[in-house]
Amino acid sequence: MTLRYLSSLTLSELERAARAVPYEQLPEELYPGVDVWIRRDDLLDPLISGNKAYKLLFNLIEAREQGAEKIITCGGAWSNHIHAVAAAGRRFGFQTIGIIRGERPKQLSATLQDAERFGMELRFVTRDLYRQRSDKDFLNLLGLDASSSLFIPEGGANLAGAQGAKFLARVIKETAPLHFDQVWLACGTGLTLAGVQAGLTDTPVIGVPVLKAGRSIFEHGMAWLKQLGGGSALEPLREGYECGGYARVSPELSGFIRSFERLTGVPLDPVYTAKLAFGFQAELKAGRVTKGKSVLLLHSGGLQGRRGLFS
Ligand SMILES: *Cc1c(COP(=O)(O)O)cnc(C)c1O
DSSP states (O other), rough: OOOOOOSSSSSHHHHHHHHHEEEOOOOGGGGGTEEEEEEGGGSSSSOOOHOOOOOOOOHHHHHHHHHHHHHEEEEOOTOOHHHHHHHHHHHHTTTEEEEEEEEOSSSHHHHHHHHTTOOEEEEEEEEHHTTTTTSTTTHHHHHHOOOOOEEGGGGOOHHHHHHHHHHHHHHHHHHOSSSEEEEEEEEEHHHHHHHHHHHHHTTEEEEEEEEOOHHHHHHHHHHHHHHHHHOOOOOOOOSOTTTSSTTTOHHHHHHHHHHHHHHHHHOOOOTTTTHHHHHHHHHHHHOOOOOOOOEEEEEOOGGGHHHHHOO
C-alpha cells in the first residue's frame, strides 16, 4: 500500500485522506462469533495520523482562517499530539512552540527529538507551572508572546478538536464496508469518544479508558457530546484495562501486543490501542459482547510513542 501525505491544509484534503484509510477484517479465530474489523487511522498519513490528526487539522484550519502564524501547545515527553503538531507546523508553514512538562533531560525522548527536528521550539516548565495550563494567563506566566498565535490545549482537546472527531464519524458512516453494530475506541480525555458518538448517532460507540480517572472521562465526554449537539448519552465505559495506569505497560499487555501483532499483522501502540484491543478481547471472553454482531475497532494511531515503551 502506498502512503500519501496530507498535502494541503484543507478540509477536502483531510477528507480525501480519511476516505482512503483502509478497513481490515481481523481473523475469526481471535473473535469467535463476532465479525471484527479495524479502521487503520494510523495509516492516515505517515506523520500526522490517528485521532490526533483530526483534532489538530480542524484547529489548524481555524488558525489559518484567523491568520495565526504560530501554534503554541503542550504535552509530555512521549505525546502523540506534540509530535503531530510539530510535523504539521513544518508541513503547513506554522511556527510551533511545545510547552513540555518537567525539566529538559540530558537525552530527549525520540518524540521530542523529532519535534525539534521538525522545527518546534521546546519550552520545558516545572510540573507546578504545567498544572496551570488551563489558566487564562498561562502563556503570560511563561513569558510567551502570544501575538498572532493559536493556543491548542493538550491533546487537541477543544471544540475544534471535537468537531474533528465528529468529522471522522461522518467519514466512517460513509465509507464503512458493512453495517457495524458497535464502534470501540480507546479513551484518554473522552473527547474522541464524544465526537465520534456525536457523528454516529445510531451506532453505540464504546470507550475503553487507558487510565484510571474515576468518572471524569465519562463526564468530560458527556459535556462534549452536549456541546456538539449529538445524541443524549454515551454508552458506559468498559473499565479495568488500564494495566496499571497511563502509559504503564504490564507484562501481560506486552505479551498481548506481541501475539495480536503476530496474528493480525496490525501494529499497536502500548498506551492506547493495545489497551483497546486487550479490553475488547477480555470483554468478548467474559460474554459482554453479543454474538453475531459486527464490531469496528478504531486504530487511533500513536505508533510513534511505541519507541519509548515497547520494542
Ligand atoms: C490521544 C489518543 C487517544 C485518546 O483520545 P482522547 O480524545 O483524549 O480520548 C487515543 N488513541 C491515541 C493513539 C491517542 O494518541
